[in-house]
Amino acid sequence: MNQSQSNVQNNTLLVLIPGLGAVGTTFLAGVFAHIRHGRPIVGSISQNYKVSDPSGQPNPRNFTPLSEHLGLPSLSNLAFAAWDITPENAYESAKNAGVLTPQDLEMVREDLETIEPMPGVFISDYVRRLDPSYVKKGQSRSQWVDALRADIREQKAKHGTDRAVMVWCASTERFLDPEPVHQSLAAFEQGLADNDLSIAPSQMYAYAALMEGVPMANGAPNLTLEIPALQELALQQGLPIAGKDFKTGQTFMKTLLAPGLKAKLLGVQGWFSTNILGNKDGLVLDEPDNFRTKEHSKLESLHSIFEAERYPELYGDLHHTVRINYYPPRGDSKEGWDNIDIVGWMGYPMQIKINFLCKDSILAAPIVLDLALLLDWAHGQGWSGVQEWMSFYFKDPHAQEQAVHDLMQQHGTLLSTLGVE
Amino acid sequence: MNQSQSNVQNNTLLVLIPGLGAVGTTFLAGVFAHIRHGRPIVGSISQNYKVSDPSGQPNPRNFTPLSEHLGLPSLSNLAFAAWDITPENAYESAKNAGVLTPQDLEMVREDLETIEPMPGVFISDYVRRLDPSYVKKGQSRSQWVDALRADIREQKAKHGTDRAVMVWCASTERFLDPEPVHQSLAAFEQGLADNDLSIAPSQMYAYAALMEGVPMANGAPNLTLEIPALQELALQQGLPIAGKDFKTGQTFMKTLLAPGLKAKLLGVQGWFSTNILGNKDGLVLDEPDNFRTKEHSKLESLHSIFEAERYPELYGDLHHTVRINYYPPRGDSKEGWDNIDIVGWMGYPMQIKINFLCKDSILAAPIVLDLALLLDWAHGQGWSGVQEWMSFYFKDPHAQEQAVHDLMQQHGTLLSTLGVE
Amino acid sequence: MNQSQSNVQNNTLLVLIPGLGAVGTTFLAGVFAHIRHGRPIVGSISQNYKVSDPSGQPNPRNFTPLSEHLGLPSLSNLAFAAWDITPENAYESAKNAGVLTPQDLEMVREDLETIEPMPGVFISDYVRRLDPSYVKKGQSRSQWVDALRADIREQKAKHGTDRAVMVWCASTERFLDPEPVHQSLAAFEQGLADNDLSIAPSQMYAYAALMEGVPMANGAPNLTLEIPALQELALQQGLPIAGKDFKTGQTFMKTLLAPGLKAKLLGVQGWFSTNILGNKDGLVLDEPDNFRTKEHSKLESLHSIFEAERYPELYGDLHHTVRINYYPPRGDSKEGWDNIDIVGWMGYPMQIKINFLCKDSILAAPIVLDLALLLDWAHGQGWSGVQEWMSFYFKDPHAQEQAVHDLMQQHGTLLSTLGVE
């Protein structure tokens, strides 16, 4: 057990959420609906996976929930705090997001209203399409970092716990190339002191979390935790980190299908993916610089799975295109449409088309829950630095060398790391 | 090395094909096009999979084709013989099937014309929609079996080899429940003597093959090799057998997608699958009794993958429907349309729709090739009886206990049995 | 002004609804939501169409609603009565139907609860899949007809009006060939006296309505108003009638698209239509005899539009298939999937696929409203017998000779009959 955990006064796990938008509020509503009204949790490995009792027959009584098997905190032992750049509480923000039905929101209204965000750090150059009304005071990165650290300490005190995790649920920042300031902890800290413009808001949150002994996961495609400076800090602090970009709809399908096509050694000439969505995420990604961040995250997966250098005759000519279209009528109900041009015996062409009518936040919410609980569990195991075994949850997983994108392979690694398969 | 292989006079592997229709002729055309014109083989694990050289960097020169790694016969060492219930040679039959372009057929016309079928065994009660014009003489099952065995011996002699495999590529027979006559080899042989009506044509081919020392795979959903009588015979003769029902389009997708949904522990309330196809297969399956055979093969997979007894809250209410519609405008170009109703966080519904424009025979042909080569390889390993590790190729895999349907799991087993992953 | 209208005591138009199911209750909820809460009416020509003021510029103030232009009753002047074979009131029935959100239902709960059905006439041979619990007493068709007529008189008295229309919103009855008993009013009345089994329940409702001076429209594909007996009665009573089978989702699209393909003189080789739906309608149509009724109604349209005898080279080989699948996960949210195989220049094939995620009752409800108001209007014009100009609303329109199926042609006829285009 490491130093930070020795200070734990109670069992509470504090979940710190930068970004109290559609994803964050849907996550919160689902947890409260479960605790207060027994609404079932769906889509979460920590809550839904069942470990089989090797001695018994396969009937429901012979299975143990994973959370119990691993000794994870129960949902009623979670506490929450969030930052945002508008002042609405979680109820109001969830209402604006339009993900959940009014009935479901009313059911957890009181709980949601207790979650009032702390003002966020906002730099308009990083997210141009949003208009903040509630931002942290201060003129420089060092001031903002200090303020975030003070926020974290205050929240820990308020909830009487030193046990916390942070999951980034805010918007995608603009594309950012790694700069010298990101290359070492020393350079980064100097950059904070110099207010270096290449330090993104998400990196300040990450730095603050790690300095306060809080593991972090990044749910957006920003350049955040994968910079050497923060990885160095995570190892130094003995803290696990994981990222990046929640794997929800289209990439989930892509990293499920592509390995199957490759298993059959069918050729693939083209993969065209388009998305329509009308939530704030769509608005932000309508800005080319922010889409560039996302696109990078989305394109990598096929390249890795198909191994074109091993199979140039099957995958060497693959045209892979990803488009995201802001389309307000749809709200949070994202729709993905994929067309895949495959090639079979004698070179004959065939087509697969996938139309996925999904709800982005509904798919992301259980990932937030799993990341919070499993990061904390990994911390308890004494693990630190990048947690590659959590790549199942990410579009663009952090890895020491080659990231694994194949969903079922990621799933196998996840379960075996948890010791359950 | 077993007895039957000690008689091999040359390297030739004779591939025996009951059913010279769309699948059989597409397989043959692709093999000839490769041998004569270098047309690439696509979609075959035996030909396309590359074993990596562990010492080297991943560049094309450091990979060895699986066929070479395992020492499989080269395609030019294959010989072919077939049975059918119409007298057209493989060129004419391929032309009628309409799978390949006229140009591609002309390219291999001479080779295809050399493949003239032997008359088949046909019992109209088993396949009502077809109208045979070229059937084996004889009045009873024992006469037909003798004639098939004589055919096999004659073909071996003609090609100067004792090394052969049989792959069933003919139509789906009507639904058949296991009867006492199928329960032991003794009962089965008595049934042949008594011309028992419960012995299906495919079972006569299988019996003849096994008696002549020929391994067999079943590409259709008929009740054939899974009856105790024939499994007993396979073990007695030291012959590997495998089945059943080539896993081509829709079930391939289903057994790829379903494990991914389950990995994420998303609920599934409904899976509606419909198919339109206009080939002879579609015509045969328009007969309810033959569709029943197919339906059984198609429904099993989801049940097995989702484990509803382990996850009743997620998969206990799954409505799974499969429809096949005979639709002549489409010819061999089968089209599948699937709608999947899934459930996520807080019970919110989402939908996935898959439209697969595939060509059934293009997907089946490389499976025929792999089965022929790998059954022969297994025979060379001295393995006999049901080859569960080949379940990757089948919609409804034979298994001693619980069949595995998960495509990627089947793929892992296939590769590890072949010693390459 | 005709005789029946001279007795009108007040302005109320009584709408009589056999079948208080998904369609009927959705219609009622929408009307009440409009009257009480100003919820907009959508999809209704009588309410939404605007007649342009020829003198003015096209701005909203220069348009007159059609209902005002024609002097139709306002929605608050409508009264309602219904029959059903289960006793639930309109609120309970709407709740079971699951079309509308709980919130919307609560909004009109009080109004819906006032609509309690009268017991219906049920003959299980006509609708096998339903299980009635609330049926009219009586042993014979003449008794049932008398009871229905008494119901109508009682409702008129209760609402203080003699002005009424009937719109059939109940389930599809089994397929019924015209029999001698349907060929004349005399034969029909003799059949009632003899309890002739070929007289369907819907025909008894129609007879009762017409005898009581009530115009009627048929929203299901049953053989009802198109029999000579009832047409004779309608003319004799001076009453307009119209049918049959509400044109809602797939046929609406079909009769819109097919004329366009024909306008371009593109060939059509195949049209495959499948539907999945989980409401009571789907359950009833899962019975082959009831589906046969529906199928007949659905297949006719393409035949009529494409004129294969005029264009045999383009439409002579059309394969048209319609399937309806009962699929409970979907409830009232019907989903249609159409594949159309078209042929262009030089005979090259192309494909159109339509996926329509619709809600059957949402599309049917405004048709009920329009039919009620326009039948009453036609009655006021002194028109009687089959109203062909209302064919816009029907899948299988009644016509003296050749029915028109082309949607836009039907629309033109509708508007010109109403004098507004």
Add this chain to the structure above:
Amino acid sequence: MNQSQSNVQNNTLLVLIPGLGAVGTTFLAGVFAHIRHGRPIVGSISQNYKVSDPSGQPNPRNFTPLSEHLGLPSLSNLAFAAWDITPENAYESAKNAGVLTPQDLEMVREDLETIEPMPGVFISDYVRRLDPSYVKKGQSRSQWVDALRADIREQKAKHGTDRAVMVWCASTERFLDPEPVHQSLAAFEQGLADNDLSIAPSQMYAYAALMEGVPMANGAPNLTLEIPALQELALQQGLPIAGKDFKTGQTFMKTLLAPGLKAKLLGVQGWFSTNILGNKDGLVLDEPDNFRTKEHSKLESLHSIFEAERYPELYGDLHHTVRINYYPPRGDSKEGWDNIDIVGWMGYPMQIKINFLCKDSILAAPIVLDLALLLDWAHGQGWSGVQEWMSFYFKDPHAQEQAVHDLMQQHGTLLSTLGVE
């Protein structure tokens, strides 16, 4: 009969084609395949429409082809000449285009090889993505116009006819706003003399054609014939003109569907249209400036059909998005995918999705044929200036005031102008 026609030496109609690409060569191949090999013409109103004999019964013998009814030239009386910016003849160009099968191309190879293009006028600023290798000499617009006029005179002489029409089949030019130089014939001619950069290549072709007494139609979305200067010239020369932008796949569907939704007065909140195509057209439209030209042409139609100023409550919030994606695997086989968000009774949302697997040139070729024949016919009628009645063929029809976009309304106007319905 007007002046230009009095000089006709023979019956030949010369069809002049700027742009010998996919559309032009597909058109030519189909005409030759018909003349030489009897391959049926499909998709052409001039060739496929049949006028019914009012006296007779509807059987094929009682119908007269429209071409015969109107006295149009037979296809064997057509002659052809083309311009292009690469020197390949029509056979080579068709082969590169990849629209037709090799077999079909061989069938008409000799005829296609006779069509060798004249060098084209190319200004790279107007079409940036193409790389010309075969362009007209000259330094200025007046030189190029003179050369085009000389080409036209030479081709007329070569084919011994003075009867000609021009149909623009070349690429989309960049977006061009109307400038003063386009506002009158005098200004335009001054602009030619001054080599005004705002005069586009297509406008030079149009000017040359009209000066030589040749009617013209514009198949691309460029600003060409709709400028006052050229309309003035057309009237002065007594020549009919028509445009613009062939209505082929997605807009054909859109202008067919949208009027149907409006007929039912269903609300429409969103219409998202995306296209993937891999031909030269796709490459050109990948350039934002050229796409802007196309987008303008594509967006207008819905606005016109839905009349949002008349129905603000139904169509006032419509989000209409059109995307075109260059996707090489698909070649000429364009694929359109539309999602339409509609609103029905009580405001309930529904969705329609259309997937159109079409071949752009296959849909455009019969339009080229019809425009050539019908423009010539209109010329024979003595009609000049913009031919609004031909709007059926165009995405963005020229009109004096308000263009009609509704497909079936355009169709009615076309037929009634031709006197056949």
